Amino acid sequence: MLKLDNITVQFGGLTAVNGVALAIGAEEVVGLVGPNGAGKTTLFNVISGLVKSTGGEATFNGADVLKAPMYKRARMGIGRTFQIPQPMHELTVRQNLQVAQRFGTGSVNREKIDEILYFLHLDDKAERDAATDLSLSELKALEVGKALATAPQLLLLDEVLAGLETASKRSFMKTLGVLHQTYRISILIIEHDIETISTLCPRVCVLNHGQLIADGTPQGVFSNPEVIRSYTGGGHD
Amino acid sequence: MKQRTQIVILLVALYVVLPFLLKGNTYVMSILVASLTIAGVALAWALLGNLGGMVSFGHAAFFGVGSYISAIVTMKLGVPIFAAILMGGFGATIASIAVLPALRLSGPYFALAILAYAHIFKILATEFTSVTGGAGGLLGIPPLPTLLGFNFGSKLGAYLVIITIILVFAFIYARIRGSYYGFALRAMHESEDATRVVGVNSTLLKALMLFLSAFMTGVVGAFNAHYINFLEPDYAFHIGWTMLPLVAAIFGGYRTLSGPLIGAVVVYTVDQLVFKSLIPSGHQIMLGVLLGIIILFAPDGLIPLLKKTVRRVRQTGKCRPPQTDATC
């Protein structure tokens, strides 16, 4: 479905992403891990259009992703969340989802919005002001909700579980499983916690210094000596 | 239902009661028409500010272009006046296409880039003497016509025309604001990336708001040309056509629909009747003071402030029975 080939991003002299090649199939759930500054979020930014790549190619269902403007990528079926939640200001939770649905899919479907709100446990908060009246876990849920409302085939989740306490993290993980089952979407998720990622993802990719250094099952990847080295001292910052 | 009743009362007041009461008083009528002209531009300015998220220092450009185009097509091509006024609006929209590159600039840069455009348009109007009459101006612009036996060229007629223009624009504004486009536009202020990533073509939406705002300003400028019957570049592109609507909209509250309109009528009337008689030359100093006070003490403007106060007073009344001390 999504195919990245030799993606490279340079900021001035710094190479944030270096020749990454990656393919994600339909309904796959893939974890993206790596030390801080490894280029994970930058890779998300390239796919969703916030950052321009300096080299490489990306296709989504055969169509060129990198040439499409940001808003078109949402309509192609790529949804994403932000690590720091970015609710749409001045709107209620429901309006956030409505805008995402209207512009991301081109049509309006109220039942679908209700369903998403229900899945994410936001149904009783639907009329709250999204920017001011939500807790962190609710904001993270709204991030996922906005992305889901665009009816994506691929969901890019940037640390949606980070910063949550154990209980809400567990329930959020369950929700993600349900969403994956119900909507039959592919998920690429950035997450630091190895236990979480091992439970959630049958496949894990590791980035270090902008390069993809491992790709495989959690057991295989986390016993890979290069991966262990990158976590114990290879990462910068 | 309640809202519908309010609208009917408002329409009766504006179209029947007010004209009936003021019909004989040409002075008050002319102040009213002039203040509504400012209100029209203020509404267009606020549309761009509230929905497009862009503060403009250059609406005089659209006002001037609209007024010149309407004057020229009536005088040189004999186009009927109401059609010409619409053409003035479209002309301003076409002029705003030149401003499109400025849309990718952020807040202050956009505000000042559009100021540069206003300067450029003014210089062009002065230099294209063959079309615009140059610095000497255009004299004898045809007045609003008599239609169906009613003379729109009278003060009362001009009032009915401008109030209709404003109500139509306010209706369009309200419809957009309540639509999904309005939601997306309002959200774009603080969270542009968040809207783009869910599929909102923010550049296109902003451009549409710019076009619409320019159109509205151009129409009001065109109306004014036929009301005043005279144009010169220094008048048509005067910074005052930016400054007064800006002060009015911010005074009333530019994120509300009624704020710019009420603000314009209040600010213009007070400026003309009070400030001007106190300080004949330099009375605009009070507009500067007003702007400063609003930005510092009520940055949301007067209408939101009043609403908040009313709500607070009501709540205090509900929660606590009247007390002896003056807490309200």
Next chain:
Amino acid sequence: MIELILQSLYSGLLSGGSYALIALGLALVFGTMKIINLAHGEMVLLAAYMAYLMESKLTLSPILAIPLALVVSCLVAVAIYFLLSRISKNRELNSLILTFGIGIILTNAILIIWSADIHSTSSPGFQEPVVLGPLFSMRSELGFFGVSIVLVAALWWWLSRSWYGRALRAVSSNRDAAKLMGINPHRTEVVSFVVAGILASFAGVALYCTSVIQPSLGSSLTSKAFIITVLAGIGSIPGVLVGAILIGIAEAMTVTLYSSALQELTSMVLFLLVLFVLPNGLFGAAGRRG
């Protein structure tokens, strides 16, 4: 023809130098606080009126007005800073609107006090011609240019060498981090406003000695200063000089080759071109504007 072009290059160079002094204060405040002071031109103009006051009321040389102009400009600058610091939300845009309002106040205050008449210096010494080979200028123009170069150089030296300069840069690049380093951002910012006031007062007095003043001049001084700041790129002091001279020469060439009516058009078009083509200006550090 060659002589005409040489002369207009020379005049452009001189007037560009004076534009630099007018723009310098605005560029400094913009560089440190990311605030465009739309009342800057009015500050310069107010100083020019101090020179007029000195000459007309006390029949003294307008140059002696510099101390008075310094006091007035700095007071106005501090007042503007004080008001700006009280803005509670949406600082970027509200500061623009607030200083726009202050500009209206100053313009009209000048209008009320001194009427709309045009004034220029009556001391003949300033208009005396200075001939350099084929090139001609007024004595006051050369003086303005000289003062401008000296002050640009002084400001540059001060910003790059002094502790304050470093503090100013720290505050402008990261206000919170500067706070942690023990720098009081309010103090550094008020200093940049005062320095802008000092520069404005020299610019104003020089302006009165070389050219004509009237109340409505303030806003066009501001827009010229802003154009130069954009041309220079945020935070570049030498850039201000180069940008100003570029504008000066472009204007002078337009006047020589086309018509004086298009003079203002040149700088506006140059401004828009730079905004769209070189978003960081000629010398600006990388920064995001769009």
